[in-house]
Amino acid sequence: MTISYSLKVSEARLGGFPKLLLRWKASIYKLLYKEMAIFVSLYSLLSGVYRFALTEHQKRTFEKITLYCHQYSDLIPVSFVLGFYVSIIYTRWWQQYMNLPWPDRVSALIGCAVHGRDERGRLIRRTMVRYLNLSSVLILRSVSTVVYKRFPTMNHVVDAGKASFVINLYQYIAKTRQRL
Structure with a gap:
C-alpha cells in the first residue's frame, strides 16, 4: 500500500523536512533507532571511560590496542565484503522473483x-x-x-x-x- 506525503510536503515550512522524515511510515530512523541508540550508548561509555577513568598508562595501552585492531581492519576491504553481501542478497531476491508463478x-x-x-x-x-x-x-x-x-x-x-x-x-x- 502506497502512502502519499505530497500534502505534507506542500505545506512544509521551516523545520518541516525533519518532521516529514520522522513522520515517514517506512522511515530509516524507525528501522535503525534501537541499533543507533545501542551504538551511541556504547560509544559514549567507552569515551567516558577513556577520558575520565583511565590513567595515562592505561590510555597508552588502550591506544596500542586500537592501533593493533586498525592494522588488521584493512586486510579485507569493507567495499569487497559489502559488494559480496549485496551480490548474495540480489541473487537470492532475483531467484525468488523468478520462482513466482506467473x-x-x-x-x-x-x-x-x-x-x-x-x-x-x-x-x-x-x-x-x-x-x-x-x-x-x-x-x-x-x-x-x-x-x-x-x-x-x-x-x-x-x-x-x-x-x-x-x-x-x-x-x-x-x-x-x-x-x-
Whole structure:
C-alpha cells in the first residue's frame, strides 16, 4: 500500500523536512533507532571511560590496542565484503522473483495448445486460465500477507469471482454423491 506525503510536503515550512522524515511510515530512523541508540550508548561509555577513568598508562595501552585492531581492519576491504553481501542478497531476491508463478507464460501456452476458434475451444481456454488464476491466488495466499489480507477465507475468493465455478462444481458433485 502506497502512502502519499505530497500534502505534507506542500505545506512544509521551516523545520518541516525533519518532521516529514520522522513522520515517514517506512522511515530509516524507525528501522535503525534501537541499533543507533545501542551504538551511541556504547560509544559514549567507552569515551567516558577513556577520558575520565583511565590513567595515562592505561590510555597508552588502550591506544596500542586500537592501533593493533586498525592494522588488521584493512586486510579485507569493507567495499569487497559489502559488494559480496549485496551480490548474495540480489541473487537470492532475483531467484525468488523468478520462482513466482506467473500465469502469463502458461496462458500463452494454453492459447497455443488448445486449438479452435469455435465456442468450445474458447470455453476450454477460458476455463483453464480460470483454474490457473485460482491456483495462483491460492498459492499466493499462503506466501503473501497482502494477498492473504485480500482473501482471508475461501468465501472471499468466491465473492471476488475467482472460484465460484469451482464451488458450484464442488456443490454439484456433493449433491450427486448424496443421491448415491
